[in-house]
Amino acid sequence: MTDEPVPNNLPPSVSVVVVDDHAIFRSGLRSDLDSRIRVVGEAATVEEAVAVVRARRPDVVLLDVHLPGGRGGGGAEVIAGCGDLGATTRFLALSVSDSAEDVVAVIRAGARGYVTKTISGAGISDAVFRIASGDAVFSPRLAGFVLDAFGTAAVASTGTELDRLSARELEVMRLIARGYSYKEVAKELFISVKTVETHVSAVLRKLQLSSRHELTRWAAERRLL
């Protein structure tokens, strides 16, 4: 995603709140972010995060999955605590963890994307713009999770089926897992970037809403991903 041009229909500037319990990481992230991204607040615990997000109402919250405080629910608890803010504030999960349990928990709580903390400054800025414009951000690893959880062969017969991916969605997920950017996926499948974004958002929705009981069981079983 690093070499991708930022979508055109962007707001001129995006306000973000950075939530992470490591001050060094917060300051590093602050200096890495694109100049059009304004950091309007920081928080280190679940309680602080909920308070700051409610007070500032940022476009995007960069949210660490593992946070101290609260009832121990970490990032997912912050999202739940801000649930009434609606679609104006969106969450991007950041983590060092590879554990599927963590990722699935925070995505199902409502995060619009998931990236690892080793991502570059340009990469995370791009992800913030995407999230702000309403898209979902899938890292190769998250795409791998999705493929593992939904299965690589299960194909939905109708577009509304929540427990399965459509053939096209599978293709998109596979390419993202292979390290393709949205633009490259679009080129590969002869579709527009916008269509790729639609597919990714649909997959995200399925990941969040699917009542597929295998999903949670799978996440609990497969801790290595």
Add this chain to the structure above:
Amino acid sequence: MKPPLLRSPDGLVAGVCGGLAVHLGVQLRVVRVLMVLLALAGGAGVFLYAWLWIFVPMASDRVAAPLRFAPAALKTPPPPALFLPAATALPSPAAPHPPAASAEPGNAAPPVAGAFEPAPRRTGGRFRPGRKELLLGVALLLLAGVFTAQELGFAVSLRQVLPVAAAGVGAVLAWSQLDDARREGLRNKAGADRAAGLARLLLGLVLVMVGVLVMVSGTISWDLTWATLLATGAVLAGVALVLAPWALRFWKDFEDERAGRVREAARAEIAAHLHDSVLQTLALIQNRAGSEQDVVRLARAQERELRHWLYSDPAGHSGNLTERLRALAGEVEDSYGHPVEVVAVGDAPLTAGQEALAQAAREAIVNAAKHAGGTVSVYLEAGPSGSEAFIRDRGPGFDPLAVPADRLGIRESITTRMQRHGGTATIRSGPDGTEVRLSMPEQENRSHD
């Protein structure tokens, strides 16, 4: 400094003599002969043996303590013979088995060999091969002694010998049960051996009771015996009733203590691991702060190692394709200093074909790291029908057909290797980077050659 007095896990009866021999620094044989002589001297040896059996801990109980974590404990090398690799004990680094402990042929004393050999895991039978025969031999010898005594004119009636023997065997059975309970209790709570242990305890009890009964019934009438038995039973039941709460509390304390010890051991293991890995790496990073590439490489390698330790499931996917590919990718990452991101979906056993795929993938990753640089993306999809791997870089690309014929890398290590095992390799290169696609169908009938 003398080695601590611990019972050898491999002794003939309870390892008392072995432990004593190591502790006192004398030959095992000498200790055993002395013990037998003492036993003949009015049974003093038997009491000494029993007393030591009860109060001297097993070597394996001690080894279970976090030995690896305490470097101070390693300064005094443990007695080699006692720190045999017990089933679950940490692999003790300083335990060379003394070659001198091999068998001395023609030795009348209980054979030394076996007593000091590393114990094969005793999962099935309690007795190692050889020990059963030995016990049988001892019993026959005793019998022969009894008969000889009778021939010589001593009136040794079977009525006197059998009850004593029965009571003795029963006691040993019950006591060895206690021994095992102590060991097993620390080892696992699975209780796989429950039934066998219970049977042993019951058998021991019955033998002791029958032995004592027969002994007593020789002197008093049966009527009196029955009455006494009834009274004894009543008294025992009463005592059990009184002692039950105390026993329960004791059991609970024991459980608590055991849980605490498990926690402590886990904490010690984590601390040891962090010490060995993370702290060392942090020290190295401080040393190499000048070289950015070294720092990145150290950090990546440590991260990978820690992740593996944290998230790999203990059930063990080791030996599977995913694990193999991750390990190979890690090696390349270490040698070339470029991050390799591996995303794996599904898994497959590592057959010859899948091993070829992993090796070809490694070659492709090396090529990407060497010629393209930057992050290398690896995607692996494995399942029962076969596996596919994609290795992608973002280098300037190259023309696969323009590679000179003498360059073996791609042709030999990737394409031919895949074809040899019935798979395919496709290389797509362009200005946006290169992608190598490896595909290996699963052959059902293929043997692991």
